[in-house]
Amino acid sequence: MAPYRQTSDLPQLIPVFPLDGALLLPGGELPLQIFEPRYLNMVDDAMAGDRVIGMIQTRGGSRSRPVLAHVGCLGRITSYAETSDGRYLITLTGLCRFDTGEELDLRLPYRQVRARYDRFGDDLGRDEEAEAGEAARARFATALKRYLNQRELDIDWETANEAPLEALVNSLCMGLPFAPAEKQALLEASNLPARFEVLTTLLEIDASDPDDEPHRLQ
Template identity: 45%
Template sequence: MAEAAPDRLPAQLPERIALFPLFGALLLPRAHLPLHIFEPRYLAMVDEVLTSPHRLIGMIQPLAPNEGARLHRIGCVGRIVGFAERPDGRMDLTLAGVSRFRLTSELIVSTPWRQAEVSWDGFAHDRNRMAETDPYLDRAALFALLARFFAARGLPHDWQNLKSVPDELLINVLSVLCPLPAGDKQALLETPHLPERRETLITLLEFALQRGGDDAADDDEIMQ
């Protein structure tokens, strides 16, 4: 996968961004999201974004998994930090989460992809270089809960590689990987700081265990 140019984000993030509505997808600040792009409209969007100075794409969830659905008000913008073109024209991307945003108005545009004006107010801490920490994180209890959650669904799990990673990477990776419904993913995105995200994740896992059944999102892969 080719690497994009060095990280040179503008001092002020743009007020207008391209949107990639994707049901069940979760991108968080300072986390990474792999994407497989195959729809012509989104391939065209990526081509245009790659020529822009910031290379930003706004990941945002629709309220329903159907075409043209209304969007949630909060998403997360990601910067293309790696990409690879396949022989058949499809493309693999890696987005690095930069900052959450609040959608202020969706624009009427001639492009086949959606665009919006957004506000970055209230999310300044997302753009800090230093990762967040969680002083109250009980790793043993969290991994025990994860083992119960995955066992109840008959899913394989091996958390050995995650047991020593920094707090933020651990919570963000688990937020992305745990098979939770789209609404739960949105709740994790909207939590203000890492300790609240960890508390929300634990609550959602415990509630899913109490509820029983398979509450996973419909799609196992992030694709468009």
């Protein structure tokens, strides 16, 4: 991983991959399958340079050129493979969120923006040992169990119990089938405790069976 210790180390001009419903968070890992020619071109250029791509959602506009969301997340390509039919299988590891600045018209098949990282410097120095209080953890576990039951989904509860809070929150935020607007709210939460609260609230909105027993997370 490149030694990005402060926001001034990060590239200012970045390619962006607009993909609604796909969430990348700082420290998270997002596997992607690339097959459109313009994004194959983007990955080629990224691999020849800083190996970074900005994941971003959209907020309306035309289908051919949607309006970009105000906030995205810069990721670095940390895994790369090419299939026999020309697709790229890559993994992006989240580095830092960014505010979407000026979009540049460089006559490339993909889009590029000037990224502003000023508000998100703490993303580069995350406290992975942060924990939630017992009451917050129990509330979260109850909401998560009800959410999963409603959708007939399951997780490895033993692993969830043992996971550091950041790893658990990142994996659920990125992996659960929230709507794009909800994914964006999770991305824009100011820090890990705030994201944990947003995640818990979103889970609670979908909780429907008050008789469910909570599946306690230690």
